[in-house]
Amino acid sequence: MTGEREILNKALEFHGHRCWASVAGVRVGLAALNKLGVKRSGGTQLYGIVEIGEDHGGMCFADGIQYTTGCTFGKGNIRKNPLGKLGFTLIEKATNRAVRVVFTAKLQPQIAASAFMQKRSAGISADEIPEAEQLELVDLVWNAPAEETIKVGEIFQYDERWVPEVMGFKPCDNCGELTALAYLRVVGQRHVCIPCSDYDR
Secondary structure (H helix, E strand, O other): OOHHHHHHHHHHHHOOOOOOHHHHHHHHHHHHHHHHHHOOOEEEEEEEEOOOOOHHHHHHHHHHHHHHHHHOOOOOOOEEOOOOOOOOEEOOOOOOEEEEEEEEEEEEEEHHHHHHHHHOOOOOOOOOHHHHHHHHHHHHHHHHHHHEEEOOOOEEOOOOOOOOOOOOEEOOOOOOOOEEHHHHEEEEEOOOHHHHHHHOO
């Protein structure tokens, strides 16, 4: 797991602090890649659906997923299905083969009782918690047996017709600001941005 530990370290650096949910995201992402037999997506060959929401501490899970799989919000090949769960579906777009992987509840009592989580619950910022306490929780989640912490579903067909990416930008004919082509709206003979169009979207 030496190579995978390097992935973990880089993912935590990307995330900005060491926390259990990011580690869970890395483990789930690696399990999904392994189950489908695919490599990290440098482009948009893969698509992900992460089940976290906006209003809970599990959002860190998505950063672990993004770094590990290459499915990123910046590339537009991941989306949220906000169920508040540590679940993730990975899809290989060329074949529509997909797998759903979940981080299980097995470690939750130990995670909740950790010094790190006790301090987080008291309002202490993650990066202000001593490194030893951060790493204690990272190692707990990273070293736990996969069969106890990761539930990997069966491969299934994901029903989706993928829309090609619309490339390019053009200045709005009204304000002159550079606007992605997919976001220009036609008003008379002019191609304008959404704010200049009076359209809602």
